[in-house]
Each structure stands twice: as C-alpha cells, then as structure tokens.
Amino acid sequence: MPRVHKGSSRTYWHRPASSTLTGRGTVGRGGFHILSQSAGRSGGPTGRIAAAPAFCLNGSMSLFPRPDGTRARDVPASRQIMPFIMRTRNESAVYFQQQIRMEKALAFMEQWNARGGHKITFFHLFLFAAIQVLHTRPRLNRFVAGSRIYQRKGIWLSYSAKKSLSDDAPIVVLKREFTPEHTFGQMLDFLKSDLNRGRSNEKSSVDKELSVILAFPAFMVRWMMKFQQWADGVGLMPALFMRHDPMFASMFIANLGSIKLQSAYHHLYEYGNIPIFAAIGRLERVPLVNEDGTLTTHQICEVKYSFDERIEDGLYCASSLDRLRAVVEDPFTHVGLPE
16 A cells, blocks of 8 residues: 655645555645545434435435435535445545644643543543544535435444453444533543443443344345345435444544554445544654754654545545644643643
C-alpha cells in the first residue's frame, strides 16, 4: 500500500507506478496524512424512527423508509453515482494517517486524574472529540445503503474492549448514541456503565441473537446473511435489530494502544453501514519537524482511519478529522477541567 510522507501543508496526488491505486493527501502541522484508494450519540440507546421516503428502480435501492437515516438530498450527481460504480465499502476505502501531539493531552489527563473520580485516557478524549466533529460536520455522519446515500439519525459510536488483559479473554463490542450536549463527565459515566455491563457475564442482545443463528447449518446461515443484506438494502431491516447491532453506527473506534499495539489500517465491514473505522495506536516518541524547520522529538499517538469515500469527498473528511485532532491536542480549551 502506498505511503505518504510528512511535509509542509499541502494537497497532492500520488500514483504508484506498479498499481492502479491513487492517493490524495493533505499534510499539516500534526503530521496528518491521507492515503486514498480508488481501486478496486441522557443515558442509553434510543430508537427514534422517522424517515423521509425513499423509492427505487430496482431491488438494490431502498424501497421503504429506513429507521436509521433519511435520504441525503444535497448530494451532487457525481457523488450519487459512486455507489453504483463502487459497490462495496472496501473498494471505496480511503486511508488516513494522523499523528496527534500529546503534550497538552497528557498534562490534561494528569490534572483530571489527580482530582479523583473516573480515570481518563487518550481514548476518552478521542471519543469526545469524535462526537463533537460528527455534530459540527454532519456530512461525515452519512452512510451508503441500497446504492443510496443517507444522513444518519443521531451520533452512534461503536468501540471494542477486552474483557480482561489476557490472550484468551474475549473482545466485547459496545455501541451507544451520544449527543453533543453531553458533557465530558456525562460521557465518562455512560462509558463506565457500558464497560461494566460488557465485561460482566451477562449476554448481550447481539450474543443472544448470534447463538440462535449459529445453531443452524452453515448453508442456512449463509442464506440468512444474504437475506439480511437484501432486507437492509431495500429498507426492510427492523429498527430493533439496528439499534443494538454495533455494525450500524457512525464510527467504529478500536483502541489498540490500550494493549500496547501500534495503530493499523483496518478494513471496513460490508455488513452494517459503518463508513469510518479509527484505530488508535500506542503512545510513542518520534522526531517531528516544527513549523520553524527545526527537528525535535514529540510524544505522539498515531491514529489510522479507513473511510468510505462514497459518502463525502476526502477533503471534507480530512478537514473534519483535522478539527478532531485540534480538540484532542488542546483539551484544556475544548474539553475543560471540572470546577
């Protein structure tokens, strides 16, 4: 996969000589890179069902109103055609790499944790920043279903966590709806509640559903998955299924740094409708070029994104994620310590 190297702030195109991949990148002060591939949200989840009607010409487009989104009507024709040309998320994936400077974030976390109460990590700052950006940059909160582009109802984030720090411990995937009106402290309360429930021995609704499905023979499971994809494409997927399924969300966040791993580019899931996958890496010290041209070492956290470019262009996404970086890099200004 081609890699874009750090430089001064600019936008450029790069075409590897030996492949059909094309990449467009914007590199700024925080070491933000874009790689593009054109080959190939109170206390708990709620279901709010209201949608504008969406009609279709064939079975690959939505016949019925969707419970999780409304048709995006401000989409230019050149973007409306993209889901027909690039039918899957992974052939529509754009890859972003972001280096976030951690000096102010580390100082903020130290002061917050010294006050007692919920201990915070970089993951909590990142989650809060993602909520704010998905609110202020709504076109990032879209998805493709049935070859049409939809505006998602609410900000839904899915994230994974290990039940314990051991090789054999299972991974639990959690999902919650957030609103930008929630304070940072309220968000922490929600996360603690979710993690306690997820790490308990109580089976989640998704686990219960899967245990029933997997009791069938393999050929029937494959048929059920195909039927589900068709039902989702034409708008017949029940709201009850989507509300608890973590694969129907605005963004998936994997905190690889919590287990001391570097960030990695992750595939997008064809099941569900998540258009953005963010993988957070571990804290590292690396040499970076300052604005005055001098070379110094900085503590950074690298985040790598996979983005379905059919929902919006790379420039809008890059600008949005640059705002996310600004929130995380200066939490004293954008989050604030409790009084």
